Each structure stands twice: as C-alpha cells, then as structure tokens.
Amino acid sequence: MNLDKLLETGDRCIFLEPPTCTANCPVHLEIIEFISEIEKGDFQKAYKLMEKKLPFHKIIGRICDHPCESVCVRNEAGGAISISELEKSVLEYGAAKPKKVWPVPKKKGKIAVVGSGLSGLTAAVDLDKKGYEIVLYEKTDRLGGRLWNHIGDSLKEKTLSEELKQVEDKGISIQFNRLIDENSLSDLLSEYDAVYLGASDWTAPLEIDKITFQVGELNLFAGGAMVTQNDSVIFSASSGRRAALSIERFLSKVSLTDSRDREGIFETPLKQDVSETDVLPKVEKQASVYSQEEAIQEAKRCIKCQCRKCMDGCNHLRKYDISPYAYIRQINHSERIILGTHYANKMINSCTECGLCQEECFLDISMKDVIQETRESMVERNKMPVSAHDFALKDMAFSNSSRFSLVRKQPSKEASKDLFYYPLISFSDYVKGLYHGTGKTEYLFYPGCQLPASYPDDIKGIYEYLVGHMKGDVGIYLGCCGAPADWAGRQDLMGENVAAIKKVWEEMERPTFILACSSCIRVFEKYLPEIKVRSLWDIYLEKGLPNKNWIKSPQTLSVHDACGTRENSELQESIRKIAESLGYTIEEMKYSKEKTKCCGYGGLVYYANREQADGFVAERIQESPHDILVYCTMCKDLFVSGGKRTYHLLDLIYPKDNEDGAVKKMPTLSERHQNRSLVKRSLLKEIWREDVDEPVPDDYQLVIPETVRQNMEDRYILLEDVQAVIKNAQEIRKRFYNPDSGDYLASLKIEHVTFWVQYAQEDDKFLIKSVYSHRMEIVEE
Amino acid sequence: MYQEKEDYQSWICDKCQKELELSKVKVRYLEGEFEVELLNCPTCHQVFVNESLALGKMLEVEQGLEDK
Numbered sequence: 001m002n003l004d005k006l007l008e009t010g011d012r013c014i015f016l017e018p019p020t021c022t023a024n025c026p027v028h029l030e031i032i033e034f035i036s037e038i039e040k041g042d043f044q045k046a047y048k049l050m051e052k053k054l055p056f057h058k059i060i061g062r063i064c065d066h067p068c069e070s071v072c073v074r075n076e077a078g079g080a081i082s083i084s085e086l087e088k089s090v091l092e093y094g095a096a097k098p099k100k101v102w103p104v105p106k107k108k109g110k111i112a113v114v115g116s117g118l119s120g121l122t123a124a125v126d127l128d129k130k131g132y133e134i135v136l137y138e139k140t141d142r143l144g145g146r147l148w149n150h151i152g153d154s155l156k157e158k159t160l161s162e163e164l165k166q167v168e169d170k171g172i173s174i175q176f177n178r179l180i181d182e183n184s185l186s187d188l189l190s191e192y193d194a195v196y197l198g199a200s201d202w203t204a205p206l207e208i209d210k211i212t213f214q215v216g217e218l219n220l221f222a223g224g225a226m227v228t229q230n231d232s233v234i235f236s237a238s239s240g241r242r243a244a245l246s247i248e249r250f251l252s253k254v255s256l257t258d259s260r261d262r263e264g265i266f267e268t269p270l271k272q273d274v275s276e277t278d279v280l281p282k283v284e285k286q287a288s289v290y291s292q293e294e295a296i297q298e299a300k301r302c303i304k305c306q307c308r309k310c311m312d313g314c315n316h317l318r319k320y321d322i323s324p325y326a327y328i329r330q331i332n333h334s335e336r337i338i339l340g341t342h343y344a345n346k347m348i349n350s351c352t353e354c355g356l357c358q359e360e361c362f363l364d365i366s367m368k369d370v371i372q373e374t375r376e377s378m379v380e381r382n383k384m385p386v387s388a389h390d391f392a393l394k395d396m397a398f399s400n401s402s403r404f405s406l407v408r409k410q411p412s413k414e415a416s417k418d419l420f421y422y423p424l425i426s427f428s429d430y431v432k433g434l435y436h437g438t439g440k441t442e443y444l445f446y447p448g449c450q451l452p453a454s455y456p457d458d459i460k461g462i463y464e465y466l467v468g469h470m471k472g473d474v475g476i477y478l479g480c481c482g483a484p485a486d487w488a489g490r491q492d493l494m495g496e497n498v499a500a501i502k503k504v505w506e507e508m509e510r511p512t513f514i515l516a517c518s519s520c521i522r523v524f525e526k527y528l529p530e531i532k533v534r535s536l537w538d539i540y541l542e543k544g545l546p547n548k549n550w551i552k553s554p555q556t557l558s559v560h561d562a563c564g565t566r567e568n569s570e571l572q573e574s575i576r577k578i579a580e581s582l583g584y585t586i587e588e589m590k591y592s593k594e595k596t597k598c599c600g601y602g603g604l605v606y607y608a609n610r611e612q613a614d615g616f617v618a619e620r621i622q623e624s625p626h627d628i629l630v631y632c633t634m635c636k637d638l639f640v641s642g643g644k645r646t647y648h649l650l651d652l653i654y655p656k657d658n659e660d661g662a663v664k665k666m667p668t669l670s671e672r673h674q675n676r677s678l679v680k681r682s683l684l685k686e687i688w689r690e691d692v693d694e695p696v697p698d699d700y701q702l703v704i705p706e707t708v709r710q711n712m713e714d715r716y717i718l719l720e721d722v723q724a725v726i727k728n729a730q731e732i733r734k735r736f737y738n739p740d741s742g743d744y745l746a747s748l749k750i751e752h753v754t755f756w757v758q759y760a761q762e763d764d765k766f767l768i769k770s771v772y773s774h775r776m777e778i779v780e781e
Numbered sequence: 782m783y784q785e786k787e788d789y790q791s792w793i794c795d796k797c798q799k800e801l802e803l804s805k806v807k808v809r810y811l812e813g814e815f816e817v818e819l820l821n822c823p824t825c826h827q828v829f830v831n832e833s834l835a836l837g838k839m840l841e842v843e844q845g846l847e848d849k
C-alpha cells in the first residue's frame with residue numbers, strides 16, 4: 001500500500017478547514033467555537049477565546065470593523081451573523097479579571113517600538129510577553145494614537161484609559177514626546193537589536209516586504225496604516241502582531257518566510273452550501289448591547305460551517321464520528337506499525353464500500369477505494385481478522401461447489417420442443433412459441449448466488465422467458481461472482497474466481513452474460529471488462545414484461561437503488577420504467593440514483609459488524625413513507641428484517657397468489673443453501689431432463705424452536721453444523737450430560753469454528769435447546 | 782476467564798460419567814496462546830464451555846486479539 005499517496009489523499013480533505021468568517025478575521029478568532037460557547041450560554045468561555053486571539057480584546061471587541069461579517073455565508077440565508085455584536089455582549093457578560101502573569105526576565109534582546117497606536121501597542125505587548133526588552137517611543141504625551149478617535153457609545157474613555165494603563169503597568173518603558181524622524185530612526189537601528197515602526201504619518205518611502213513587513217534587509221519592521229493602507233483597526237492590530245513575529249524570527253535567526261501563507265486574511269477552500277439552509281432573520285438588539293438571550297438566539301443562527309458532506313450521507317462515518325481526514329490518518333498509523341495495536345480493524349471492516357462519500361465530495365475523495373486497498377493490504381500482511389469475513393467466504397465456496405455451480409447450454413430444438421413452445425395466444429407480452437435458437441450460445445444467464453437463494457421458484461421462469469425472447473441460444477451458469485472475496489480484500493480468491501468465470505466464457509465462445517444482481521454487475525465491470533454484459537431488467541424493458549396482466553393494486557413506491565449500480569443510470573431508469581409500466585408511481589428519495597445509500601450489506605458489513613449494518617438499515621428505511629422497491633435481494637432481506645415493507649422487482653414481475661411480497665421474510669442462511677441446491681436440481685431435472693441425485697437426507701430429525709433459529713441466524717450457524725455436532729456426539733459419545741434436565745451438550749470444531757449444541761433426545765427426535773460457537777481453540781491434550 | 786459455579790454444577794462427562802473439575806487448559810487464538818482455568822473431565826479431559834462463557838468472556842478475548 002502506498003502510504004504517501006494515502007496521506008496525500010487524506011490531506012486533501014478539508015474537514016478541518018476554517019469557515020470564511022475565521023479566514024477573513026485578520027487575527028483568526030475561532031469564531032465557531034466562540035459562537036458555540038455563547039449558544040451554550042457560557043459567556044466566560046467565549047470571553048477566554050477572545051482574550052486568546054484578540055490583542056487588546058476589550059478595545060477591539062468594541063470597535064472592530066469586522067471584515068468577517070461581510071463574508072459570512074449566512075448572508076444568503078437571512079443575513080450575516082452579527083459577530084461584532086456578539087463580541088460586545090461577551091465583553092459585557094463574560095469578562096474576567098486578566099490572569100496574573102509573572103514578568104519574564106528580559107534577556108533576549110532590546111527592541112524599539114515607534115508609535116503607540118494599536119499596531120505599535122500590539123507589537124510591544126506581544127514582544128514583551130516573549131521576553132524582549134521594549135522601549136516605546138510616542139510623539140505625544142499619551143498612548144493610543146488614533147484609538148482616541150473611536151471614543152463613543154461602544155468604547156468609553158474610561159475603558160480605553162484603563163486598557164492603556166495596563167501597558168504601562170507591564171513595565172514597558174515609554175518615552176513620551178519623542179518624535180522619531182529619518183535621522184533619529186537610524187540611531188535607533190544601531191542602538192537596538194530591532195525596531196518596529198508603527199507611525200501612521202510616516203512619509204519617507206520604505207521598501208516593505210509584503211509577507212514579513214521587513215524593510216529591505218534592515219533590522220527594521222513596519223506595520224499599521226503604512227502596510228494596511230486603510231483605516232481598519234483589526235488589520236492594524238494584525239499587522240503589529242505579524243511584524244512582532246517577524247522580529248522574533250529575525251532575532252532568533254530562523255526563516256522569516258516559512259509557513260506564513262495563512263497570516264492576515266486568506267482564502268479557505270471551504271465552500272459551505274447553504275442552498276438547503278432555512279432562512280433565519282438577524283436577531284435585532286433591543287438595547288445598546290444584546291441581552292444574553294438575544295446573543296444566544298443570534299448564536300444559534302450560525303451554521304458552524306464545516307465540510308461534512310460525506311458524513312451527512314454516511315451512517316458509518318457518523319457512527320465512528322470520523323472524517324476521511326482523520327480516518328486516513330488512522331489507517332496510515334495502523335499500516336505503519338508492525339507490532340502493537342491495530343485498533344482500526346473493526347472500523348475498516350464497517351465501511352460498506354458504497355461509494356457515496358466520493359459522490360458527495362467535491363474533491364472526489366473516495367473512502368471506498370481507500371478501504372478496499374487497506375483491506376487488501378491487511379490480508380497481505382496477515383492482519384485481517386478471519387472472523388470478519390469467514391462466513392461470507394464459506395458461503396461463496398458453497399456457491400462455487402458442485403452443490404450449486406452449474407454450466408449448461410440451451411437444450412437443442414429437438415430436446416426442448418415441449419419446453420419452450422406453446423400457442424401464441426396469451427394475455428401477456430410473453431410470446432412463446434417461436435424457437436430463436438441458433439445452436440450457438442449467444443447469451444449466458446448468470447443469476448448470481450443470492451437471487452436463486454431468495455427466489456428459487458422464479459429462476460426457471462426467468463430462464464424460459466430469456467430463451468423465448470433472445471435471439472440465439474441462452475445457456476445458464478450458476479455460481480458466485482466473487483463479490484465476497486473482493487469485499488474481504490482476498491485478491492487471491494478473487495483471481496481464482498475471475499479465472500474460472502473467464503474459462504467458462506471462453507469455452508462457451510464468449511457469450512454475453514445476462515446479469516440480475518447488482519453486485520455481479522459491479523464485479524464484472526471491475527474484474528471482467530472484456531465480457532459483454534446485459535442486465536436482466538434492461539431486457540425486460542426492451543422485450544416486454546412476462547405477466548402484464550398480473551398487476552395488483554397500484555401504489556406509490558420509493559426506489560432504493562443498489563449501491564453497486566451507482567454509476568449505471570441506464571439500469572436505474574429501466575427499473576423505474578418497469579415499475580411505472582406495471583402501474584406504480586415512483587417518488588424519489590433524497591438520496592437516490594447516483595447518490596443512493598447502501599442497505600448495510602455492502603462491503604460484508606453485515607457479517608463484520610452487525611450493529612453497523614443495522615445502523616444503515618434503520619437510517620435508510622425511515623427515509624421514505626412509502627413501501628420501498630429494490631432490485632437486489634440483500635437490500636430486500638435487510639429492509640424487511642428491519643420492519644419495512646419492501647418489494648423486490650421480481651415480486652412485482654412474478655407476483656405470487658395469496659402472498660404479500662412486501663413483507664415476505666427471506667430465507668434463513670441454511671435455507672439459502674438449500675434453495676440454491678434446489679434450483680440446480682430442478683433446472684437439471686425439468687429443463688435438461690438429467691438424472692439428479694436426491695439430496696442426502698439429514699442424519700437426524702431436529703426440532704428447533706423459533707428463538708433458537710433466530711440465534712442461529714444471528715450467530716451464522718447452519719443446520720448442517722448442528723447436524724454435524726450431533727452426529728459426532730451420538731457416534732462417539734463425546735458429550736456432557738445433565739442428569740437434572742436430561743440434556744446433552746456437545747461440541748465439534750469445523751474449520752476455524754467450534755460449534756456447541758445443547759439438546760434433548762426424544763425417541764428419534766432431537767430437541768435443540770441452544771446453539772453457540774467460539775473461535776478460540778481449546779487445545780485438548 | 783472463569784466459570785460460575787451454578788453454570789455447570791449439574792453437568793457430568795457422559796462418556797466417563799465423571800463430575801467436572803477445574804484445571805488449567807491451553808487455549809489458542811490467532812497469535813495468542815495462553816492457559817486458563819476451565820472445567821473439564823478429569824479422565825478424558827474434554828473441556829466444558831457454556832453459552833455465557835463462549836459469548837461473553839471468550840468472545841471478548843477473541844475480539845480483543847483481533848482488533849488488538
């Protein structure tokens with residue numbers, strides 16, 4: 001895994017970027033934090049934030065010309081936040097006595113500050129705090145310069161005098177009535193280590209650096225109106241502070257220019273979208289200062305601008321309360337350590353790899369790609385916990401074993417006379433009767449593993465439909481596309497699977513695959529781009545639906561697009577058109593089509609973190625008041641188990657009598673296996689007329705109460721596991737016995753998992769009391 | 782890991798018809814291997830794990846080792 005590239009991706013994420021207000025505050029008051037404290041009613045904490053960032057906050061807080069407000073994004077939704085009014089209210093209600101600071105020994109150097117306007121005072125105080133000896137030159141007999149022009153309703157003479165007196169109290173030496181001109185300036189330059197020039201009426205031309213405010217190569221630095229070229233109080237204070245920083249760097253002989261691109265005002269990459277923000281009017285003050293309540297109300301209007309687009313859409317990012325920026329740093333950390341803690345594993349296995357974050361991010365940051373790469377790397381480094389994906393991978397192995405896997409060409413014309421022909425009279429568009437076969441397999445119907453597991457009764461019908469409608473022979477191929485291996489980061493297994501599919505494709509002389517599952521479509525696009533594919537749903541739309549006369553009561557549905565089809569707008573349209581042609585009305589959800597969400601199954605999250613999967617389900621199903629229409633069986637399964645009425649498109653195309661498709665509970669994990677085997681056997685028997693072995697009957701007759709059955713689902717325990725445990729126990733009597741209840745308790749280790757079954761025997765029936773498992777291996781000696 | 786007395790008191794080894802006893806047993810998961818006191822048959826040594834142990838402490842240790 002290329003970690004430098006990874007970090008680069010993470011650093012592009014602007015989650016931590018400041019809002020426009022802070023970026024346009026020349027001294028960068030942390031406005032969101034400041035306003036949030038006010039909102040909480042904590043004026044004291046808000047005050048501390050002002051104290052921290054604003055030089056002479058009691059003065060500036062009252063007279064600041066607030067460049068932050070004109071850029072506040074609230075401007076477009078009711079009017080800018082009155083940041084300066086909020087500052088005034090904080091000075092009113094949150095002011096605290098200044099902390100006592102111990103004077104620092106002045107040993108670092110001697111600096112002259114010329115002019116005691118706001119910029120000069122700021123430079124003097126900042127440098128004094130840093131341990132420099134300061135001498136302040138003021139041409140008049142009082143400090144403050146043009147600050148005195150601001151006396152008025154806000155800034156009272158008394159406040160200004162008190163604040164200025166504090167400068168004197170600090171022990172900064174002040175030389176009143178000392179006018180500095182060009183001549184005396186050169187004396188200062190030789191007498192002092194550095195000189196700050198903040199005289200607003202300086203006329204002699206100076207060559208001032210725009211970033212460092214250094215004059216030429218001299219030990220002279222300028223600030224105030226000379227550099228700001230305006231009357232702004234806050235720009236003036238900021239220039240004094242920036243010059244002070246330059247002086248400090250100059251005297252410590254470090255680079256003056258390093259990382260200074262964000263001083264003063266700068267452009268933040270954050271572009272807050274307020275198109276969906278409610279318009280709220282400014283809170284008008286009833287007196288000269290906001291009351292506390294008014295301030296709190298005004299604070300509430302602040303949007304607290306921050307890029308959270310991806311997090312707004314993703315239950316996973318919100319559950320872990322993590323931005324892609326921090327997520328990627330966390331992954332980087334886990335990847336770089338060889339030994340030690342890998343505490344991000346569970347989180348990494350809780351992303352559905354649905355791709356919504358990338359769709360939402362204007363910088364195109366894709367956690368899906370990051371997570372996929374990370375999982376592959378974890379597998380390679382042997383850091384992937386087996387338990388996360390074990391069950392899904394076993395399920396995949398099952399589907400590719402002889403118990404399900406099957407490849408057949410379409411039966412010949414002779415062999416299939418009574419199969420695909422019958423009279424043309426029909427109430428539907430399903431016109432059978434014409435043999436389109438050519439003897440060459442033009443199409444291979446590949447229903448995937450989940451559709452046959454959930455809709456075993458419909459596979460044959462779909463196949464017959466395809467044979468009846470497609471030009472050329474239609475073969476069938478049962479198996480698993482490998483999506484579980486892909487999601488689990490198992491590139492080894494994926495490679496094998498892709499090779500196996502390709503082999504069949506070659507042997508069949510490169511037919512077009514007809515796919516019905518959105519995961520298959522995604523996997524084929526990613527790993528088998530050379531194979532031409534068509535979606536079953538597109539074919540239904542093109543050739544007409546088989547059972548048009550079946551339409552039940554029309555209603556309004558919301559389509560939940562499968563996340564694997566995010567970029568497949570053609571398919572998404574087909575689904576809608578099919579539903580509409582069946583008489584249903586579609587109402588789109590906010591997150592749909594290319595912005596669809598994942599049901600919670602994607603990325604195998606359903607197996608790796610059930611709680612996270614449940615989070616996705618719960619969030620999604622409350623996004624529409626209508627029944628939901630899906631076209632992926634796992635989406636249906638999860639939504640129905642979450643309690644939402646959900647149709648699969650097949651429920652509409654092949655409705656069953658006396659059955660409400662929207663609440664149909666999907667088969668259990670064991671039944672999914674059985675259904676797949678059943679599909680294979682019945683296709684072989686009924687279409688290819690082949691003799692098939694009947695399934696081996698179960699060894700034992702089990703009686704399983706509903707609660708135990710549910711536990712088996714939640715614990716990923718199959719009936720065949722239970723059978724195996726009992727068989728082993730019965731045969732070698734390796735089991736425990738409870739004389740009080742008459743129960744037995746037995747265990748058996750199958751691959752990585754030890755299964756336990758507690759049961760009672762009644763004649764030839766086995767009553768199952770409880771079933772559980774663990775992965776920790778007990779070394780019995 | 783430990784087992785509560787009432788969880789197991791009535792179970793016996795069916796094969797040997799012996800009451801279970803606590804003794805040190807070796808367990809293994811991923812790169813971790815350690816010894817814990819678990820109930821087992823004093824004769825054939827088959828180890829007893831009840832539901833609350835498997836889904837409680839054992840799972841916790843498994844998850845701890847996985848997430849590390």
Ligand code: SF4
Pocket residue numbers: 012013014015307308309310311323324325360361362363364365
């Ligand atoms: S959308 Fe998400 S990933 Fe993209 S910049 Fe914003 S916070 Fe970062």
Ligand code: SF4
Pocket residue numbers: 019020021022031032071072073074081083301302303304305
């Ligand atoms: S809404 Fe709040 S955070 Fe956003 S720019 Fe305005 S004051 Fe700043």
Ligand code: SF4
Pocket residue numbers: 313314315316317350351352353354355356357358367368598
């Ligand atoms: S679950 Fe989807 S939206 Fe969330 S981080 Fe993963 S890929 Fe992005």
Ligand SMILES: [Zn+2]
Pocket residue numbers: 794795796797798799822823824825826827
């Ligand atoms: Zn024994």
